Amino acid sequence: MENTKEEGSGRIIAFDCLRVLAAFAVVVLHVAAQNFSISVRTFEWNVYNFFDGAVRWCVPVFVMISGALFLNPTKKVSIKKLYRKYVLHIVVLFAVWSLFYTVRYSLLRGVGIKDCVRIFFTGHYHMWYLQMTIGVYILIPVLKKITETAMLTRYFLLVGLVMTYVIPTLLQFPNIGILRQGVSNMKFYMTLGYPFYFVLGYYLASETFGVRARRLIYLLGLLGFAVTIGLSGWLSWEAGTNRALYSDFSLNVLLESVGVFVFIKYHFTEKKTGRRMKGIFSRMSGYTLGIYLIHPFVLTELGNRAGFKVTSFNPVLSVPALSMVTFLISFLLIYIIRRIPKVGKIIA
Template structure:
């Protein structure tokens, strides 16, 4: 299967995914406070979070579209990917640890220098900020991409269908709560984010003839998936009297539906294939660095009482997201102005 050549739509989609990530991390602190906030305030946060849940699946799907069915030497591939991913990750991981020790808390007052070093090493090893789990997951995917790529290059359409079918079966057991009832057949190799990798590649190359029809279908997929996430999360939370975020899961059928919808919609929309501007280009180019630094920016904004609760969540969340995105982009761009800045900025 031949890859689609014009990938401007992916650049635009990546920008939307970055913004969606910031929306999730801005809204989520309020989503956890069901019963402690007025229903309207909680549902504002629930709405912003629900419609942004496609962010991580789409990021992985973009990686699949860009990295699979390509000819490259395995050593060159690892050298390029790990340098680009690991060095910025290590730099910002250390920044998060130091911020937590010296600014966010006063832990440094009761810590010896060796305790600080030990905390640094431990935090970098296990994760120094909640959003960095994505980088550890991404590193795991990178390890298997060369193997997956060799298969994709030679794979026929029905073989890719077979893989995605088995991946869907793993989602079926997970979503229906049947994991304890499935036969002891090991399907781990077809599970989790590797499925989104293959799905992203497949949806980027599959021939779609009636683009107008499928663009509408894709939009309906996104609206339906996001609506299920929003309304079901509210209903389950009301039923339990506490936040139930089960359907926020990146492997839930509703999030999968929304992710497929937004991915295909961007691919089929001429606007996203022909239009771009300097701001979008910059955000797309610096997307990894923005992802790495944005939580630190959110922490700093929160210290100035700029967060989801500003005025009202309906207004406070998008204002915080806009400020966070702008500041994060400026930080990464300034670092990149230095000759060696790209090695640590992301």
Template sequence: MPEQAKRQTELDILRLAAMLAVIAMHSGGGTGVQIFGRAISNHAFVALIVWCVPVFFMISGRFFLDPQRDVTLRRVLTKYVPHIVTAFLSWSAVFTVYYIRSGGYAGLNAFGILAQFIEGPYHFWYLYTLVGLYLLTPFLRKIAEDDRLLRYFLLLFGVMNLVTQYLVYLPHVGPVLQDFFDWLHMEAVTGYVGYFMLGYFLWHSKDRISGRLEAAVYALGMASLFGTAVTEALIAPALQEADFVKQYMKPNVVLFSAAIFLFFLRRVAKIRFSERTARVFRTLTELGFGVYCIHALVNELLPTPGALRLIRVPCIYLVSLLAAWLLRKIPYIGKKIT
């Protein structure tokens, strides 16, 4: 089947929405936002858009675990991982030069600057995680091939995630559960690999989900989303700073992220997009990795007078998009770093 026929425009749209949400999180600062004349704290606002990163991992899982796609160990090691590593090293060098010249690394010696280069800018943790998931993909595909094994993996992910993210904080019993988890050494099913597997599972199962179950997923997801935002607005500042209810791996975040992903798979997928519209979103997706790498630098450089703050997110996105588009035109290296 040609690649054109496989294209899922609904996931291209979801990628764009997630990218805008990532930029909004990184550009909001501590100012909060105004919605219908009411001030909403930045922490509560971030809680409403924190689904963006889980969705990116689920989209990756949908494609990398698909048995119909040619994702072999050879391709992982010669195509996917080298692309991420090349882009990481290139952009980390750019950010390092910028922070040296702007004074951001003032006081660091040569070893400190090298350490920052290796670590990369703050948003490059995602690239490290992607490389890890890519390296595990040949093993994960074997699990995804067996529906029972896949369900078992996700059951462990759900249970262990609930324990490690919330139950370990219960008085008296919490420390016991923490020791129990430590002794089991179940870390393999509690990280972002769970989103990777969940994305494939939801795509693989989308046509077998009943209307009643789908409605229940959406209801639970919406309740989790707004419950998270309200709780985030009410808890102590120390807990807000610690992302106690809005960290990416929290069970409530898993619930509403999965609901959003399923909605695009089941509902947005039914929209008949014109060929031109599909082509536009496909192009934006092709430029999306470059936008992710660049946007933090644009965020640093873009001025923030009062009026601009209202349109800061689209401004950062459009400038980053233009930069990525121009860079991809550079022969040989353009597509390797974007």
């Protein structure tokens, strides 16, 4: 990602910005989902749908940042280092935080030991991200080989685009749906899912896009937002809550994610970002994974102990307000945890 490094520090300003924005977007997503089961024919549901649809890019962007960093040719990661430093760290994070959530919300509420063990290995509802990350990390040596050449990178992305987004979209139509089993039998697992976003992040970070290309990307991104919010609302209005277009592997969310990534890449550079703003993003960036891990606890406790829920007042205000409070408290808690000698930076 050109023109985004802090002079003398090697930090990439756009990545810091993306991490912070994506972490906040995850909080917004979970806040908006708190009361999503109400009737779709209400003002409140449509507000939740708006906020939910507007931040669906958050997880793909997190994965794309990791891909841009790990697949950069200058980053040398041996298989031994990959497992000892990166995979092991994610395993430790999962074990620590899954134990915390299992004890807090299961064991202390009288859930049996057998069920607690199952809950521990499954993880709290948001911890699938760590499990997914382990799977993607294991593929890094293979993905690095692919991204060594531009042709293979584009080929991988093309196959992934067709198999993950285009064909599944077409299979939703009645007369084409009969091909579903045949396509499924092809088992394109490696190009499906988050490895695609991982490689895409590297590609978008390393490619240079002209003004016209960027405008097209932004236009398609806006179209993605419109489809996610508008079409989800319309489909739900017609047949009850429909979350198909919320998937990270829907074409509209892909367009959202690419639009956000490229926009930040070109608008939060060394020259365009003020010193104070750079300082804020660079400092907060290191806390984003911890914020992701602890924010469900903060959100739950705000509701249970302080009575502050998304239903407390008009959702137009309650969603952003509760999101901001949850985000800031999560940041403060992780700030404190990371200052625990020896273990703080390992577990948060």
